[in-house]
Amino acid sequence: MTDAILILNGGSSSLKFAVFEERDGLPLLLRGHIASLGGHPQLHAEAAGDRPEILKGLGEKPIDIGEAFTSVVSLLGDRDLLRRIGRVGHRIVHGGRDFTQATLLDAPALDALARLEPMAPIHQRINLEIVALAADLLPQAMQVGCFDTAFHSTRPSRAKIYGIPRAMTEAGIVSYGFHGLSYSHIASRLRNRYGAGAGGRAIVAHLGSGASMCAMSAGASIATTMGFSTLDGLIMSTRCGALDPGIILHLLQDRKLSADELVTLLYDQSGLLGVSGISGDMRTLIGSDDPFATEAIDLFVYRIAREIGSLAAALGGLDTLVFTAGIGENAPAIREKIGVAAGWLGVGIDHHRNRNAKEIISLTNSRVEVLVIPTDEERAVASQLLSAPTPSWAGPQHSIAEETLTC
CATH class of the missing domain: 3.30.420.40 (ATPase, nucleotide binding domain)
Incomplete structure (x- = not known):
């Protein structure tokens, strides 16, 4: 059977x-x-x-x-x-x-x-x-x-295309978005909690060794931080995140890096590991008193806070903020720092609920409901x-x- x-x-x-x-x-x-x-x-x-x-x-x-x-x-x-x-x-x-x-x-x-x-x-x-x-x-x-890309396929065209010649766009050089199975699960959980509205204007932060964020309206993807590849967006464990394309040109033309060397640099030697010089593991960085570890954490939070503002703009406001994946689910100190940085949007995190791993971690008077929901791809x-x-x-x-x- x-x-x-x-x-x-x-x-x-x-x-x-x-x-x-x-x-x-x-x-x-x-x-x-x-x-x-x-x-x-x-x-x-x-x-x-x-x-x-x-x-x-x-x-x-x-x-x-x-x-x-x-x-x-x-x-x-x-x-x-x-x-x-x-x-x-x-x-x-x-x-x-x-x-x-x-x-x-x-x-x-x-x-x-x-x-x-x-x-x-x-x-x-x-x-x-x-x-x-x-x-x-x-x-x-x-x-x-x-x-993983399927969840983001319903985004409007303006959220997918780049400012490059149309022939390249039509050939497939577009934003695809990733972590879609994780976002699909969170959208389902939000529908279970709130009904068809799925938390209204929601931003989901999938923060793990690979990290991205997704703006959802009624559970559908509107915008996301990863684009053509899994390098884009947030700084990650060993991946660089969003990078000025001019840096790539400099590395190829002036530093004479080969394509293979560039792949290794951007995927395996950058991110939290590259900035800290210590580790790409957030647990190690949180436990370190090295100033470069602190700088790597600060950069991680700063880039997330900037993207929250960008995604909230795409949504026209923010009703719900969800943390998920390894760091999002298990690093209350990082959640708290992000909450402070997003306070201008009405995000207020309850210190005790956050530290005690409750599902709802927002303050009772927070304009934005903040949740921690385990992902399940x-x-x-x-x-x-x-x-x-x-x-x-x-x-x-x-x-x-x-x-x-x-x-």
């Missing part, structure tokens, strides 16, 4: 997984992750009911995503779950302009998604490698992709699989020129 959905969510240093029953409410059977693939990897899993959690070291050496997947498969086999899986849902970071709903990952779809890899070099290859691994292991299961993927058909890819609806995919 195939009555379960397996969700796989791979990143550069982790693999998250979850198994849900394929019925209304999506009861959770098992959830977990393998963290720190680059050294001392650990598997952590929690099952439904009263079964004890699993915490297991996987050695001291780095492991690749294939080895991580093998460990997940072993756990699913031990729990007698493999035979129950009829569909596998995959979080795919980049869907371009043509993948805007849950889609069957057949050969043509996979070929099209592979051509998007240069636009999401950290994630896309890993996402598609996991699809291949799952298809080999579970040939009877339907492999379905859900896309795996449940967002499962919800898309349960609530909608999964069509085969129909081919490109837009022109995607080859030069777009190599820029």
